[in-house]
Amino acid sequence: MVQKPAPDSTRRSEKSRRAIYDAALALVVEAGYAKTTIEGIAARAGVGKQTIYRWWSSKADVLLEAFLDLSEQYAEAVATPEELQYGIPDTGDLAADLRYVLRATVDQLLEPKFEAPSRALAAEGVVDAQFAAQVVSRLLEPQLQLYVQRLKAAQDAGDVRHDIDPRIALELFVSPLAQRWLQRTGPLSYEYTDALVDYALYGLAPR
Amino acid sequence: MVQKPAPDSTRRSEKSRRAIYDAALALVVEAGYAKTTIEGIAARAGVGKQTIYRWWSSKADVLLEAFLDLSEQYAEAVATPEELQYGIPDTGDLAADLRYVLRATVDQLLEPKFEAPSRALAAEGVVDAQFAAQVVSRLLEPQLQLYVQRLKAAQDAGDVRHDIDPRIALELFVSPLAQRWLQRTGPLSYEYTDALVDYALYGLAPR
Amino acid sequence: MVQKPAPDSTRRSEKSRRAIYDAALALVVEAGYAKTTIEGIAARAGVGKQTIYRWWSSKADVLLEAFLDLSEQYAEAVATPEELQYGIPDTGDLAADLRYVLRATVDQLLEPKFEAPSRALAAEGVVDAQFAAQVVSRLLEPQLQLYVQRLKAAQDAGDVRHDIDPRIALELFVSPLAQRWLQRTGPLSYEYTDALVDYALYGLAPR
Amino acid sequence: MVQKPAPDSTRRSEKSRRAIYDAALALVVEAGYAKTTIEGIAARAGVGKQTIYRWWSSKADVLLEAFLDLSEQYAEAVATPEELQYGIPDTGDLAADLRYVLRATVDQLLEPKFEAPSRALAAEGVVDAQFAAQVVSRLLEPQLQLYVQRLKAAQDAGDVRHDIDPRIALELFVSPLAQRWLQRTGPLSYEYTDALVDYALYGLAPR
DNA sequence: TTATAACCGAGACGGTACGTCTAGTCTTGTC
DNA sequence: GACAAGACTAGACGTACCGTCTCGGTTATAA
Known part of the structure; x- marks a missing residue:
């Protein structure tokens, strides 16, 4: 079995990742999970489909990371210092x-x-x-x-x-x-x- | 809005309904819900796709009724008389x-x-x-x-x-x-x- | 091979036949031949599909007879006596x-x-x-x-x-x-x- | 009216086009035009349906181009030089x-x-x-x-x-x-x- | 004068194809 | 080599008709 070589994460585009997170979250909110598609996310993020498939294995996977990212941002923005240990x-x-x-x-x-x-x-x-x-x-x-x-x-x-x-x-x-x-x-x-x-x-x- | 006239349920094929229930449940068990398709259910049940679309509005709808039917059968088969009031x-x-x-x-x-x-x-x-x-x-x-x-x-x-x-x-x-x-x-x-x-x-x- | 018994043409409904001719011709004029369907003809004629399949073998067959009928009517209506030998x-x-x-x-x-x-x-x-x-x-x-x-x-x-x-x-x-x-x-x-x-x-x- | 953007013909697959021509012509000869379907052409050509719909607007359109192509090939193969001006x-x-x-x-x-x-x-x-x-x-x-x-x-x-x-x-x-x-x-x-x-x-x- | 058999309208059925949409892969050219 | 773009094979979607079938109802001869 031939294993696809892992992509080089040091050359990954931060801008694309952020755009994909934003697009995925927005589409799930606006259209619902079932109508959210990889193609739709790519189009909305202004990104090629391959860029999604390169770094994630599924629609759910994208959304999980997007949501974890969102939670982090939210925690940083909202929490008082003493709540920061959360x-x-x-x-x-x-x-x-x-x-x-x-x-x-x-x-x-x-x-x-x-x-x-x-x-x-x-x-x-x-x-x-x-x-x-x-x-x-x-x-x-x-x-x-x-x-x-x-x-x-x-x-x-x-x-x-x-x-x-x-x-x-x-x-x-x-x-x-x-x-x-x-x-x-x-x-x-x-x-x-x-x-x-x-x-x-x-x-x-x-x- | 044009409303499709409701189909005549007195002429519904009981045999097809049963076959659809069986096929839907079997496919969900064997292949998983995501890989279960209306087309697959129809094919396995030996039924036209339209027969499914005529009576149910979605894959989930079919499965709900199939499961309720299964539960009923199960209850009748298993329950002792005094449990029958369930x-x-x-x-x-x-x-x-x-x-x-x-x-x-x-x-x-x-x-x-x-x-x-x-x-x-x-x-x-x-x-x-x-x-x-x-x-x-x-x-x-x-x-x-x-x-x-x-x-x-x-x-x-x-x-x-x-x-x-x-x-x-x-x-x-x-x-x-x-x-x-x-x-x-x-x-x-x-x-x-x-x-x-x-x-x-x-x-x-x-x- | 089992041969379907020929339908009894003495009991045929003249009204249905006329309605089918009219519907077939009208649909071909209005919607075009490709979009004219047996179902459409039956619906427009207020006739069951089987009534068409009983007497004709295809959409084209219906149309041929409808057109021959139309030509006859037209000839009778328009022709002067001397042209009636046509x-x-x-x-x-x-x-x-x-x-x-x-x-x-x-x-x-x-x-x-x-x-x-x-x-x-x-x-x-x-x-x-x-x-x-x-x-x-x-x-x-x-x-x-x-x-x-x-x-x-x-x-x-x-x-x-x-x-x-x-x-x-x-x-x-x-x-x-x-x-x-x-x-x-x-x-x-x-x-x-x-x-x-x-x-x-x-x-x-x-x- | 929303216009689909025209596909990029420079990236078109020549192999698929040829396969589609061959399949279309063969099916029309073997099965007749009425029984020749887009789906059948795609299957025989080993091609996705979308590849046909991307480049042609109808079954007839495919066949016209396939036939023009056939005629060209035929002319080149058969014609003597002096007949080449045809x-x-x-x-x-x-x-x-x-x-x-x-x-x-x-x-x-x-x-x-x-x-x-x-x-x-x-x-x-x-x-x-x-x-x-x-x-x-x-x-x-x-x-x-x-x-x-x-x-x-x-x-x-x-x-x-x-x-x-x-x-x-x-x-x-x-x-x-x-x-x-x-x-x-x-x-x-x-x-x-x-x-x-x-x-x-x-x-x-x-x- | 009834019964009984055919035609009839209606439409459910198993199928097939439609034209569209998306999945996941592959290719091309740019940065 | 990652990227945007998008063509490719594959196959499911939900719809439209096909031609067959079954169901009551309504005639129109034959018992």
């Missing part, structure tokens, strides 16, 4: 901190520039295990680890049972929100996320 | 009942004949709101309502706080499983689902 | 008679209701030998025989050489007109047809 | 020259590789005025002009009346042959074409 606030009141973060997540999930590409990546991952591994390791898991850290701190402070696994525990409030958003099984609201925090922390069974 | 068991022990059902769900989620089409429907819904509404109302919500009923019974029995909303509460253990499966954010196992039931019922905070 | 006038002046008939032919060839179906039949015949045999025997040859008769009369009157074959001779003036019209190799005009009569009767070589 | 022989005996050429034409008209595509082009032209203009200007008229030249030479030599129009005169013997062939109104033979030359040159009326 954690979940720790005011000592776990419930309040979680309510705050989930409310912020709701806001972000409804912002079209994030929503459209996020959905595209998620959909691709649902159906393509290999791609899902990329999405999880580069996008989802890093975010979930922030919750793990906050929950571990809460365990140290005695606010969370010591026999629970933080990696599972976070799913009690994160996954319901994720599923409602992804599968549209219900509306998103602050009341909803507040309730999730309450139920998750104190359980469904009477005390 | 509920969640109520032995009086809520935790045990939920553990049982979630373990069964894990088994089903890993069965290829269910997994492949389920993922396809989910992925389409993630990206297409209109289709998602169909999936939710015809597939997901009916299943979720079974949990609502069981939780209400548990409230009556005093096993669940009276101030919680069952429709939200069920998400504490269902959504984590759904998300791990859909997005592949973690492995599925009986230990995992057992833990979910425990955490959800008794909360994360110490008693 | 011959070429014989005033004793062969050249004048031919000039008259060819001028009338030019007029008819340019009339859309005749032109469109005539062209369609001709085109089909060019490419389909079996159909051409129908067209020749039912449409073209009967008309050409009128020239044969007139030329034979002219031979008897001594106006035409006795050693010529009238069936060939008539082509000297008829075929040029036919070809100009069919293949559009030149314009049709009275001057042109007058010239044809002159050249044909008296030859190209100097006397 | 005229009608001028031995001084007009009648003999015309008899010779018309006999050769009969032979060619009956050769399947020429007959099938010629008929297809003629049939299309009968029904499509715009296409007919192409056929006439690129195929028919150049051939007819050869007769015009020969007849003008004959006029100079005193063998043809000076008051006749050669462009019309040639039709006296060419059009009958053309019509018999096209519309199959009669058999083709050397006796027939010889008679046409005789009648046309010396007229039908007695001398």
